[in-house]
Each structure stands twice: as C-alpha cells, then as structure tokens.
Amino acid sequence: MQCVLTRQLPGLLLFLVVAVLCGCLPTPSGEQDEQREPHYLTGKARVAARDLRGAMEAFEAALEANPRNASAHYELGLLCEKVEDFAAAIYHLERYLKLRPNAPNAQIIRDRVNVDKMELAKSQAFAPVTQSLQRDLDRLVEERQQLRAELDKARAEIAQWRAYANRLSAPAPGPSTLSPGGRAGSVSNNPVAGLPATTAAGGGAMPPPSAPRVHSVQSGETMTSIAARYRVSVQQLQAANPQVDARRMKVGQVLRIPASSS
Numbered sequence: 001m002q003c004v005l006t007r008q009l010p011g012l013l014l015f016l017v018v019a020v021l022c023g024c025l026p027t028p029s030g031e032q033d034e035q036r037e038p039h040y041l042t043g044k045a046r047v048a049a050r051d052l053r054g055a056m057e058a059f060e061a062a063l064e065a066n067p068r069n070a071s072a073h074y075e076l077g078l079l080c081e082k083v084e085d086f087a088a089a090i091y092h093l094e095r096y097l098k099l100r101p102n103a104p105n106a107q108i109i110r111d112r113v114n115v116d117k118m119e120l121a122k123s124q125a126f127a128p129v130t131q132s133l134q135r136d137l138d139r140l141v142e143e144r145q146q147l148r149a150e151l152d153k154a155r156a157e158i159a160q161w162r163a164y165a166n167r168l169s170a171p172a173p174g175p176s177t178l179s180p181g182g183r184a185g186s187v188s189n190n191p192v193a194g195l196p197a198t199t200a201a202g203g204g205a206m207p208p209p210s211a212p213r214v215h216s217v218q219s220g221e222t223m224t225s226i227a228a229r230y231r232v233s234v235q236q237l238q239a240a241n242p243q244v245d246a247r248r249m250k251v252g253q254v255l256r257i258p259a260s261s262s
Contacts (some may be wrong), residue, residue, distance in 0.1 A: 002190040016082055017158075026152050028162070031070070034069045034070065034071040036064070037065065037066065037069065037072075038074075039058050039059070039061040039062035039065060040055055040058070040059065040062045040069065040071060042061075042135055043056075043058030043059040043062065043075060044075070046058055047075070047079070052082060052083060053186055055079060055167050055233035056079050056080075057074060059072045059075050059076045060072075060076065063076075070099035070100045070103075071093075072094070073092040073093070073095040073096040073099065074093070074096040074109075076087045076088070076092040077090075077092035077093035077096060077112075078091055080092060081112070081116060082213070084118045084119075084123070086119045086120035090116045090117060090120065093109050093112060093113050094113060096109060097109055097110065097113075145251060149216050149251065149252030149253045151212065152252055152253065152254045153214070153216050153254060155254075156214040156254045158216075190224060213230070213256070214255065215229075215254070216252055216255075217250065217251055217252060217254075217255065219251050221249070222246070223237060223244075223246040223249065226255060226257075231260045232257065232259075232260055236258045237255065237257070237258065239258070240248055240255075240256045240258040241255050241256055
C-alpha cells in the first residue's frame with residue numbers, strides 16, 4: 001500500500017500544480033466569496049434603491065474589510081462614474097483590472113478607463129478655461145458694439161457742428177444782407193447774418209435752424225420702423241442715406257433723418 005502511494009504521489013502533485021495554475025481550485029477570496037460579504041450585499045441593495053452615496057459607503061466598508069475585493073472596486077468604479085468623480089472611477093477600475101486581469105469584461109473596463117481619463121482631462125483643465133474665455137469674449141464683443149455705436153454717434157454730431165460752424169463763418173452776401181447800420185450791400189459782422197432771414201410771429205428773429213437729425217440703428221429696427229418713428233417716408237429716408245443697404249443695416253449704424261414732410 002505504501003509503495004502504491006509512493007508511486008502515485010508525483011502524479012497527485014502534478015495534478016495539484018496544474019489545478020492551481022488553471023484556477024480550478026477554490027480560493028479563500030473568490031468572486032462568490034467577495035459578493036457574499038455583508039457590506040457588499042448592503043451596497044448592492046442600496047444601488048437597487050438608488051441610494052448612490054449610501055452604496056458607495058457600503059462598498060468602501062467592504063474594501064476596508066478586504067482591500068483585495070475586486071467586486072467592490074468594480075462597483076465603486078461604476079458609481080464614481082455616475083457622480084462624475086472620474087479620478088476615483090479610474091482608480092477603482094484599474095484596481096479591478098489588476099486583481100482580475102483575465103476577467104471576461106477586462107477589455108470593456110479598459111475602454112471605460114480611457115473614456116474616464118478623457119472626461120477627467122476635460123473637466124479639470126479645458127471646461128473651466130473655455131467657459132471663462134467665452135464669458136470674457138461675449139463681454140468684449142458687447143462692449144465693442146456699444147463703443148462703436150457711441151463713436152459713430154459722436155462722429156455724426158461733430159460733422160453736424162462743423163457744417164453749422166461753416167454756415168456761421170461764411171455768410172452769403174445779397175440784397176437782404178444788412179450791416180448793423182441798416183445799409184444794403186455791406187457785409188455784417190453778425191455771425192448769423194448768413195442764415196436765412198426768418199422772423200417769428202411777434203416780429204423777432206427766429207433762432208438758427210437746428211442741426212440735421214441722425215439716428216443710431218438699434219437691434220431689431222428696420223428702415224420702415226425708423227421712417228415711421230420720425231414721420232418721414234421710407235423713400236425720403238433712403239434718399240438721405242443712399243449708401244445704406246436697407247436689408248443689411250447693422251446695430252450702431254448712423255442714419256441721417258430728413259426733415260418731416262408733415
């Protein structure tokens with residue numbers, strides 16, 4: 001009997017070695033044992049109840065009891081993805097792959113880790129910078145439009161005052177031009193002598209005509225709405241602004257307003 005056992009011993013040892021290498025023998029920390037752990041079961045129940053934070057706490061307790069609990073790492077990785085904690089998700093999923101490199105879903109988990117890394121890079125580096133730059137860009141564009149409108153309006157007012165000053169400084173001589181003594185034919189030193197001679201109902205001199213009107217185009221306005229606002233016809237408004245394309249008016253563009261026909 002002893003001789004028989006001696007002859008079979010090498011074969012039994014070889015069988016045990018092959019069984020261990022192939023993973024056929026049960027291990028004290030197998031997948032089923034991990035998933036029967038009380039904290040793990042609590043975590044799964046809380047996942048079913050959609051208590052994500054409570055489930056994460058339970059799986060973390062399972063890892064405290066057994067840091068090599070691959071199933072707990074896997075569940076925590078999935079939960080961290082749901083709450084967008086991509087750094088933690090990457091850690092737990094990579095731990096799962098290290099503990100179970102030949103798992104049936106290993107390639108799927110590797111793909112998820114790559115996606116989590118891209119999401120982490122996006123959320124930690126690019127997204128805040130892009131949002132901040134976009135806000136600054138929108139503010140600068142708005143300020144530029146306002147400044148452009150104010151500049152066009154200021155230029156139009158300067159042109160009006162220059163034209164008005166030129167009329168004051170260059171009076172037109174004629175029979176109606178009188179000197180302070182009332183003699184015809186002499187040029188008066190009065191700066192308004194060159195303006196058309198008009199009188200008020202009481203006989204007093206009327207003030208000089210007002211400078212030409214202008215309008216700065218606002219958002220949503222059209223040639224028709226601007227003409228109605230100033231009680232002029234669209235044809236008059238277009239004639240006063242021949243360089244303006246009514247279909248392509250821009251915010252801040254300055255239009256000359258002709259005198260009302262009414």
